[in-house]
Amino acid sequence: MAQAPGTGIAALARGFTQLSNSQKLGFLAALAAVAAVIAVALLWAGAPEYRVLYSNLSERDGGEVIGALAQLDVPYRVGEGGGVVLVPAGEVHELRLKLAAQGLPKGGAVGFELMDGQKFGLSQFAEQVNYQRALAGELARSVQSMAAVQSARVHLAIPRPTVFVREARQPSASVFVATYPGRALDTGQVAAIQHLVSSSVPELPARNVTVVDQTGNLLSRGGAEAAGDGLDASQLQYLHRVESSYARRIEAILEPIVGRDNVRAQVTATLDFSRSEQTSETFKPNAAPAAAVRSQQTTVQTVPGPSAPPSQAAAARPAAPGTRRESVVNYEVDKTVRHTKGEVGAVKRLSAAVVVNYRREAGAGGAYRPLGEETLQQISALTREAMGFDPDRGDTLNVVNAPFNGEVAGADAGVSVPATPTGWIQDVASPAGMTLLKAALAAAVLLAALWLARSVLRELARAGRRSAGRAPPGLGAEAPLAAAPAEGAGYEADLRAVRDLARQDPRTVANVVSEWVARQ
Numbered sequence: 001m002a003q004a005p006g007t008g009i010a011a012l013a014r015g016f017t018q019l020s021n022s023q024k025l026g027f028l029a030a031l032a033a034v035a036a037v038i039a040v041a042l043l044w045a046g047a048p049e050y051r052v053l054y055s056n057l058s059e060r061d062g063g064e065v066i067g068a069l070a071q072l073d074v075p076y077r078v079g080e081g082g083g084v085v086l087v088p089a090g091e092v093h094e095l096r097l098k099l100a101a102q103g104l105p106k107g108g109a110v111g112f113e114l115m116d117g118q119k120f121g122l123s124q125f126a127e128q129v130n131y132q133r134a135l136a137g138e139l140a141r142s143v144q145s146m147a148a149v150q151s152a153r154v155h156l157a158i159p160r161p162t163v164f165v166r167e168a169r170q171p172s173a174s175v176f177v178a179t180y181p182g183r184a185l186d187t188g189q190v191a192a193i194q195h196l197v198s199s200s201v202p203e204l205p206a207r208n209v210t211v212v213d214q215t216g217n218l219l220s221r222g223g224a225e226a227a228g229d230g231l232d233a234s235q236l237q238y239l240h241r242v243e244s245s246y247a248r249r250i251e252a253i254l255e256p257i258v259g260r261d262n263v264r265a266q267v268t269a270t271l272d273f274s275r276s277e278q279t280s281e282t283f284k285p286n287a288a289p290a291a292a293v294r295s296q297q298t299t300v301q302t303v304p305g306p307s308a309p310p311s312q313a314a315a316a317r318p319a320a321p322g323t324r325r326e327s328v329v330n331y332e333v334d335k336t337v338r339h340t341k342g343e344v345g346a347v348k349r350l351s352a353a354v355v356v357n358y359r360r361e362a363g364a365g366g367a368y369r370p371l372g373e374e375t376l377q378q379i380s381a382l383t384r385e386a387m388g389f390d391p392d393r394g395d396t397l398n399v400v401n402a403p404f405n406g407e408v409a410g411a412d413a414g415v416s417v418p419a420t421p422t423g424w425i426q427d428v429a430s431p432a433g434m435t436l437l438k439a440a441l442a443a444a445v446l447l448a449a450l451w452l453a454r455s456v457l458r459e460l461a462r463a464g465r466r467s468a469g470r471a472p473p474g475l476g477a478e479a480p481l482a483a484a485p486a487e488g489a490g491y492e493a494d495l496r497a498v499r500d501l502a503r504q505d506p507r508t509v510a511n512v513v514s515e516w517v518a519r520q
Contacts, residue, residue, distance in 0.1 A: 034449045034452060037445060037449050038445075038446055038449050038450075041441075041442040041445040041446055041449075042442065042446075048075070048088040048089070048090075049088065049089040050077050050086040050087060050088060050089065051086060051087065051088075051089040051092050052084055052085070052086055052092075053065070053076070053085045053086060053087045053092055053095055053096065054084070054085050054105055055083065055084045055085075056083055056084075056150075056151065057083050057084070057085065057105055058083075058105075061104065061105035062078075062083065062085065064104055064105070065085055065099060065104055065105055066078070066085065068098075068099055068102060068104055069085070069087065069095070072095070072098065074087055074088075074091065074095060075087070075088065132156055132158060135156065135200065135201070136153075136154040136155065136156050137154075138200075139154040139156075139175075139196070139197055139200055140152045140153055140154045142196060143175060143177060143193055143196070146185075146189065146193075147183075148179050148180060148183040148184065148185055148189070149177050149178070149179060149180075149185075150178045150179060150180045151177075151178045152175065152176065152177045152178070153175070153176045154173060154174070154175050154176075154197065155173065155174040155175075155176075156171065156173050156201060157171060157172045157173065157174075158171045158201065159171060170203060170204065170205060170208060171201055171202075171203060171204045171208065172204070172208040172209070172210075173197045173198075173201065173204060173208065173209045173210070174209075174210045174211075174212070175193055175194075175197060175209065175210065175211045175212070176212050176213075176214075177193070177211065177212070177213055177214070177219075178213070178214040179213060179214065184213075185211075185213070185219060187234070187237070190211050190219045190220055191206075193209070193211055194206045194207075194209040194211065194220060197209045235271075235273050235345075238271075238345055239269060239271055242269050242271065242345075242347070243266075243267045243268065243269050246265075246267035246269065246350065246352065246386075246387050247265045247266060247267045249386045249387070250263075250265040250267070250352065250354060250383050250386050250387060251263055251264075251265050252386075253382050253383075253385075253386045254354070254356070254379060254382060254383070257375075257378070257379065257382075258356050258357065258359070258371075258379075259357075259359075262356065262357040262359075262404075263354065263355070263356050263357070264354070264355045265352065265353070265354045265355075265383075266352070266353050267350060267351070267352045267353075267387065268350070268351040268352075269347060269349070269350055269351075270347070270348045270349040270350075271345050271346065271347060271348060272342075272343075272344075272345070272346045272347075272348050273344055273345055274342065274344075275342060275344055276340075276341070276342035277339070277340070277341045277342070278338075278339070278340040278341075279337070279338070279339045279340075280336075280337070280338045280340075281335065281336070281337045281338075282335070282336040282337075282338070283333060283334065283335050283336075284334040284336070291331045291332075292331060292332040293329060293330070293331055293332075294330040294331055294332045295329075295330040296327070296328070296329045296330070297327070297328040297329075298325070298326070298327045298328075299325070299326035299327070299328075300323065300324070300325050300326075301323070301324040301325075301326075302323050302324075347393075348393065349393055349394045349395060350387055350388070350389070350390075350393070350395045350396075351395065351396045351397075352383065352387050352395075352396070352397045352398070353398050353400075354379070354383055354397070354398070354399045354400070355400050355401075355402060355404075356371060356376075356379060356399065356400070356401045356402075357401075357402075357403060357404045358370055358371070358401070358402070358403045358404075359371055368403055370401050371401045376399060376401055379399055380397065380399050383397060383399065384397060
C-alpha cells in the first residue's frame with residue numbers, strides 16, 4: 001500500500017533523529033557527495049569535447065588564430081602558454097579549412113609583407129636586413145608546404161658585395177626542418193630543398209645549403225661522409241634496387257610452385273662502383289699483299305747525250321738519252337686506338353638466401369609437411385637461373401625449407417587468429433562516438449548515485465517507521481509496552497510512552513540512558 005507523502009517524510013525525519021551525531025554528519029556528507037557527483041556528471045556530459053586545432057604556434061600566429069575564432073563565434077581554449085589552441089572536436093576540420101582560406105597560420109615566418117610597412121628615411125643597412133628577413137621567411141613558407149615538413153626556418157648568410165675579386169665570398173644558407181611524427185625526408189626531397197634555396201638567392205650554389213632536422217641529423221651531407229662506407233646516397237639506392245630486383249625475380253619464379261606468401265628471398269649484392277678509363281694505341285706490321293697505299297709518287301727524268309761539233313754531228317750516230325726513274329710509295333700505318341671505360345655498378349658477387357614454407361596436405365584439416373628432396377633441387381635450380389648464378393664470380397645460394405612462424409601451429413591446432421577490431425575502435429574514437437560514450441558514462445554514474453541515495457533514504461525511512469511502533473532501542477523485546485502509540489501519533493505520544501515505561505521499569509530505562517550516553 002502506498003504511503004502518504006507526509007508519512008514518508010515523517011518517517012525519514014524520525015529515522016534521522018535516531019542517528020548519532022557522527023552518523024548524522026556522515027549521512028549529510030554522503031548526501032552532499034551524491035549531489036556533487038550528479039552535478040559533475042551532468043556538467044561533464046553536457047560539456048563539448050575539445051581537440052587540438054593547431055599546436056606549436058608563435059605568439060603572432062596564436063593571436064591571429066584566436067581573433068579569427070572570435071569573429072567566427074567559435075568557443076576555444078588555449079593551452080601550453082598560448083602555443084596550443086583547442087576547439088570543439090566536431091569543428092576541427094571545418095575550422096582548419098576556413099582559417100586556411102584566410103592564410104592562417106602563417107607559420108611564424110614573416111614574408112615580403114614586411115616590406116609593406118617600410119618607413120621613409122630607413123637606412124640602407126636596415127633595408128637590406130628587412131629584405132633578408134623577408135626572403136628567409138618566404139623560403140621557410142615554401143619549405144613548410146611540403147607534405148612531410150611540419151615547420152621550417154631558413155637562415156641566410158649573404159656577404160656584402162665588394163669590388164675586389166679576391167675578397168668576394170659566396171653566400172650560404174641553413175635550413176632547419178621539423179617533420180611530422182613518423183615521417184622523414186628522403187634524399188630527393190633534401191636535394192629539392194637545397195636547389196629551392198639556391199635558386200632563390202643570387203650566386204648561392206646548392207652545395208652551400210645545409211639542411212638539418214629536429215633531431216640534429218645532418219641531411220644534406222654527401223659522399224663517403226653520408227654513407228660511412230664510401231658510398232653516397234645514390235649508390236646506396238642503386239644497390240638496394242639491385243638487391244630488391246633479384247629478390248623479386250626469385251620470389252616471382254617460385255610462387256607458382258610453392259604458393260603465394262610461402263617463399264621469402266633476400267639477396268646481398270657486392271657492386272663495383274669504381275670508375276676506370278683506359279686508352280690504348282697499337283701499331284702492327286703492314287703486310288704487303290693487304291697494304292693500303294696512302295700516296296704514291298713516281299718521277300722520270302731524261303738526261304740528253306754529250307754535245308758534238310756540227311761537222312762531226314752529221315757523221316756521228318746520235319747517242320740515246322739517259323733516263324732516271326724515282327718512285328715514292330706511302331702506305332697507311334696499321335694503328336689501333338682503343339678507349340675502354342669500366343662499367344660503374346657492375347655486379348662482383350651475389351649471395352642469396354631463400355626460405356620456403358612447408359607444404360600443406362590436401363583436405364580441410366591437412367597438416368603441413370616438409371618438401372621433398374627433388375622439389376628442393378628444382379627450387380635451387382630455378383633460383384640459380386633467376387639470379388644468374390656464376391660460381392667463378394663467387395656467388396652463393398642457400399635454400400632452406402622450414403615452417404613459417406605461427407602458421408603450422410595454428411593450422412594443426414585448429415585455432416583461427418581473430419581479426420584486429422580496428423573498425424569499432426575507430427568508430428568509438430570519432431567525435432560522435434566519444435559524445436555517446438560520455439553520455440553513457442554520465443547516465444551510469446547518475447543511475448548509481450540515485451540508486452545509492454534511494455537505498456539510504458529507504459533504510460532511514462524504514463528505521464523511522466519501526467521506531468514509531470516499538471520501544472526505543474535498548475529496551476529489549478521483553479520490555480512491556482504500557483500504551484503503544486498509534487503510528488504517526490507524534491512527539492507527545494512517544495514522550496508519554498517513554499514516561500509510562502520509566503514508571504513501570506526504571507532499571508531498564510536507566511540502562512538505556514546510560515547506553516545512549518556511552519554512544520555519544
